[in-house]
Amino acid sequence: MTNTKAIPVLVLTGFLGSGKTTFLNELLKRPEMQRTAVLMNEIGAVGIDHNLVVGASDDILLLEGGCLCCQPRGSIADGVSRLLAIEPTPKRIIIETSGAANPYPILELLSQHPAVPRNLQFPRVITVVDSLMGLDVVEKYPEPRFQLSAAEIIVITKTDISDHSNRRALESTISEINSTAVVIDGTVNNVPDKYTEISQHLSSVSSYVLPRANPKNSSAHGSTEFEAVGIEFEGVLDTSMVQEWIDKVLEEYGSNLLRIKGILFLNGYEKPMVLQCVRDIVHPIEELEDIGQAIAKNTIIGIGWNMHPALIREALDNLAVQAKPRAA
Numbered sequence: 001m002t003n004t005k006a007i008p009v010l011v012l013t014g015f016l017g018s019g020k021t022t023f024l025n026e027l028l029k030r031p032e033m034q035r036t037a038v039l040m041n042e043i044g045a046v047g048i049d050h051n052l053v054v055g056a057s058d059d060i061l062l063l064e065g066g067c068l069c070c071q072p073r074g075s076i077a078d079g080v081s082r083l084l085a086i087e088p089t090p091k092r093i094i095i096e097t098s099g100a101a102n103p104y105p106i107l108e109l110l111s112q113h114p115a116v117p118r119n120l121q122f123p124r125v126i127t128v129v130d131s132l133m134g135l136d137v138v139e140k141y142p143e144p145r146f147q148l149s150a151a152e153i154i155v156i157t158k159t160d161i162s163d164h165s166n167r168r169a170l171e172s173t174i175s176e177i178n179s180t181a182v183v184i185d186g187t188v189n190n191v192p193d194k195y196t197e198i199s200q201h202l203s204s205v206s207s208y209v210l211p212r213a214n215p216k217n218s219s220a221h222g223s224t225e226f227e228a229v230g231i232e233f234e235g236v237l238d239t240s241m242v243q244e245w246i247d248k249v250l251e252e253y254g255s256n257l258l259r260i261k262g263i264l265f266l267n268g269y270e271k272p273m274v275l276q277c278v279r280d281i282v283h284p285i286e287e288l289e290d291i292g293q294a295i296a297k298n299t300i301i302g303i304g305w306n307m308h309p310a311l312i313r314e315a316l317d318n319l320a321v322q323a324k325p326r327a328a
Contacts, residue, residue: 006121008092014128015137015144016099019157023128023186037083037090038069077113100143103150107278122276122283127151131162135170148177149226155186177226229312230301235323236265245319250280256307262300
């Protein structure tokens, strides 16, 4: 079961020059960001604005507002473990990745950390994309496409200095790669009001629920490398059936099915349960935290890479047909 005191983990990613460090700097200045621990995965640089650094002890930097920055000497997992050992315990951990990083291996690594799910929440991804050059880098390099496909929140930067038509084209490309993410204007001048919006989305169920009128989700022909397909269905499932379904899907599609995430009603549990898979790593099911709204149906999303959307849909349908009516 989910520990209600588990620490949120946010993976902040974005291609080189996207403005993710500037965005992070602005977030760290917010009073509600106190006791945030920041793990820097950039190579050869602190990455944080030096004006925010007010002291240092070994490889742990103290930032304005009581935030901490860790430059890991070993792996990301080691850095997270050191931050968890700090007193008082951080309220949240943000991991800023290298600009050239594919976030999926990082999510796999974090998902296997021994503190998950007892002390850490399942990691969520925020991807920053530059409205000036983002379209070009997405077309030229695979890494930004992986970064966008993994995101639950996408922050578009530099919108105040970019051409409106260029931004529309970027938003269209984003929608083709990831139709389920929340997209936010992250212009620096707007950032002080953005953390509240981001935190609301991260604490809500919105990232699991697909737009109802999105033709891409039922498309018969994929137009990009990445496809996000989701379904809703009624009924209740046996936990053993879900596990067998996961094993079969992962065996059949392997690393082409990048993510599975959903909210399911399972026999033996009163509340909806959260399912999270990153490639072949299956996170233990967790009870859905109170989100202040009723959940009526099962919802599940599959994100595929170089996979026909019809195959993803078929896999999800194979789970839905196993649901049985709920007891009256």
